[in-house]
Amino acid sequence: MSTITAEPVTSTAPAAPRGQVTQARVLRSEWIKMRTLRSTFWTLAAALIALIGLGALFCTFTASRWASFNPHERADFEPTLTSLRGYFLAQLAIGVLGVLMITGEYATGMIRATLAAVPTRLPVLWAKAGLYAAVVWVVATVGSLIAFLLGQGILSSKHIGTSLSAPGVARVVFGAGLYLTVVGLLGVAIGALIRNTAGGIATVFGLLLVVPVLFEALPSSWANHVNQWLPSNAGQSLVTLHHQAHTLSPWTGFTVFLLYGLVALAGAAYLLKRRDA
Amino acid sequence: MIEAHALSKRYGERAAVTDLSFTVRPGVVTGFLGPNGAGKSTTMRMILGLDAPTSGSVTVNGKAYARHRAPLHEVGAMLEARAIHTGRTAYNHLLALAATTGIPQRRVDEVIEIVGLREAARKRVGGFSLGMGQRLGIASALLGDPATLVLDEPVNGLDPEGILWIRNLLKDLAAQGRTVLLSSHLMSEMSLTAEHLIVIGRGRLIADTSVAEFVRGAAGGSVRVRTEEADRLRTLLAGPDVSVASAERSVLEVSGLTSDRIGRIAADAGIALAELTPQLASLEEAFMELTRDAVEFQAPAREPALAKEGQAA
Numbered sequence A: 001m002s003t004i005t006a007e008p009v010t011s012t013a014p015a016a017p018r019g020q021v022t023q024a025r026v027l028r029s030e031w032i033k034m035r036t037l038r039s040t041f042w043t044l045a046a047a048l049i050a051l052i053g054l055g056a057l058f059c060t061f062t063a064s065r066w067a068s069f070n071p072h073e074r075a076d077f078e079p080t081l082t083s084l085r086g087y088f089l090a091q092l093a094i095g096v097l098g099v100l101m102i103t104g105e106y107a108t109g110m111i112r113a114t115l116a117a118v119p120t121r122l123p124v125l126w127a128k129a130g131l132y133a134a135v136v137w138v139v140a141t142v143g144s145l146i147a148f149l150l151g152q153g154i155l156s157s158k159h160i161g162t163s164l165s166a167p168g169v170a171r172v173v174f175g176a177g178l179y180l181t182v183v184g185l186l187g188v189a190i191g192a193l194i195r196n197t198a199g200g201i202a203t204v205f206g207l208l209l210v211v212p213v214l215f216e217a218l219p220s221s222w223a224n225h226v227n228q229w230l231p232s233n234a235g236q237s238l239v240t241l242h243h244q245a246h247t248l249s250p251w252t253g254f255t256v257f258l259l260y261g262l263v264a265l266a267g268a269a270y271l272l273k274r275r276d277a
Numbered sequence B: 001m002i003e004a005h006a007l008s009k010r011y012g013e014r015a016a017v018t019d020l021s022f023t024v025r026p027g028v029v030t031g032f033l034g035p036n037g038a039g040k041s042t043t044m045r046m047i048l049g050l051d052a053p054t055s056g057s058v059t060v061n062g063k064a065y066a067r068h069r070a071p072l073h074e075v076g077a078m079l080e081a082r083a084i085h086t087g088r089t090a091y092n093h094l095l096a097l098a099a100t101t102g103i104p105q106r107r108v109d110e111v112i113e114i115v116g117l118r119e120a121a122r123k124r125v126g127g128f129s130l131g132m133g134q135r136l137g138i139a140s141a142l143l144g145d146p147a148t149l150v151l152d153e154p155v156n157g158l159d160p161e162g163i164l165w166i167r168n169l170l171k172d173l174a175a176q177g178r179t180v181l182l183s184s185h186l187m188s189e190m191s192l193t194a195e196h197l198i199v200i201g202r203g204r205l206i207a208d209t210s211v212a213e214f215v216r217g218a219a220g221g222s223v224r225v226r227t228e229e230a231d232r233l234r235t236l237l238a239g240p241d242v243s244v245a246s247a248e249r250s251v252l253e254v255s256g257l258t259s260d261r262i263g264r265i266a267a268d269a270g271i272a273l274a275e276l277t278p279q280l281a282s283l284e285e286a287f288m289e290l291t292r293d294a295v296e297f298q299a300p301a302r303e304p305a306l307a308k309e310g311q312a313a
């Protein structure tokens, strides 16, 4: 029972350069960690249900009430956005899971085992952020496509649907996936900055949902200039079909949102290197 | 080999470790002792590069831990309070750690076998008992087949069988030429497991000595011997630094000789011993004596209560 079966190691001849830590290996390790937690599946499933289910719900509702819509309501109706409306709720699930990717390890103490295994630390952050962003991108893009196609299928019964080939529509559908990907990235970065689940989630929600509302209170001469640069407002420019006054153009807006995410990640990297685990 | 040079750590105003220098050598189990809050866990975190020293340095095999390219093969660690995500199974926990340095799955199965967790390996860690958690911690430490082991209170929460198991495991690992450092509050446990002792209190070094020496120096440290030929043994044991007391006819309380030495003398003379017991309570007392001024959290009626506990142990 108490024998070590592997080859003995003497301290005068320490381990040969067997397994060194590489970014690829850390990525593999983080992938194992990610897929072996139930919360990953449940949260992503929740995001998908929100994305697809809400879209289908709004489309069904619209299709059934279309006959009673007045001309003004009909003019306001936007089939692409109606089918994708669920992304607004899905972002919460994705932001929360992003935070948990990091804070789950702090809460359980796992982070110490992780950082002892990878003492250079940064590969862990890159792996977590990159992996989560990739997974969210796949899930959110597929989810958006399904939500869109399902929604348009429902709307087509009243001939009020649209198609991916209509101008700007593909950009919005894939844009929803990209927006959610950056939300995930922001979640990971904020999780690493705050290191506490409740605080991290509150910060993500505050940044995405509360800050834009607070800034509405500014006098409109300011608000018109400032608000378009707020993270979620900037990012959501990409998920908007028709350009409105005082919003950034789609790709400018998305780039600004991405920069927020990357700056937060850079800050997280700096602190991860410096702080005690 | 772990070498600490003038290691200090402050958390804000609080000095957790102060000017600590010591060397942990390969080939023997080294016990790291100190009362609660002495700075043992802090020192171990600094060894593993998890906490940065405020000043001073600590190296493992000549290099700061973080500079080793294959850290899991260099040092296996088990930290305080289970550094394990409760939502994952034991097997997946080990698999994820192993992946960081490309340790094969075969080795994961191996360490699970070594620590006797085969039945529980596919269960989520959240439902583990304290002892199972400790075993998983030890499995993590063994993953990379490291030349150095750093274990923070590995015996905590283990049942007697588990304690015996870990004691033998650690001795075997040291006998293979590895460096083994383990922390504890219990002198009696250390005297059975460790050969060398580093004692700290309030973050400062109090003693760096072999267990044998500590035992010899322990105030009133004595060995209880029971034999039918008590009188004959008594004369054989007599010496300038040796005192022998006798409460019953067949029982001797010997001070100034180790149990090893007494056993050898008896064997050479062909005397059969019915009992040969180092008096552990006195070891515990010696430890408390040593760290008395350095105890962080002192209960008012400390001594009577603890002395009784020591006797019972």
Ligand SMILES: Nc1ncnc2c1ncn2[C@@H]1O[C@H](COP(=O)(O)OP(=O)(O)OP(=O)(O)O)[C@@H](O)[C@H]1O
Binding pocket: B011, B014, B015, B016, B034, B035, B036, B037, B038, B039, B040, B041, B042, B043, B080, B185
């Ligand atoms: N992260 C931290 N922040 C602030 N103070 C800390 C921190 N870690 C440890 N300390 C303080 O440093 C001192 C040493 O703590 P440490 O945990 O190293 O002691 P220990 O010897 O392991 O104690 P125990 O036997 O109870 O495990 C304590 O006073 C503790 O309060």
Ligand SMILES: [Mg+2]
Binding pocket: B040, B041, B042, B080, B152
């Ligand atoms: Mg401790």
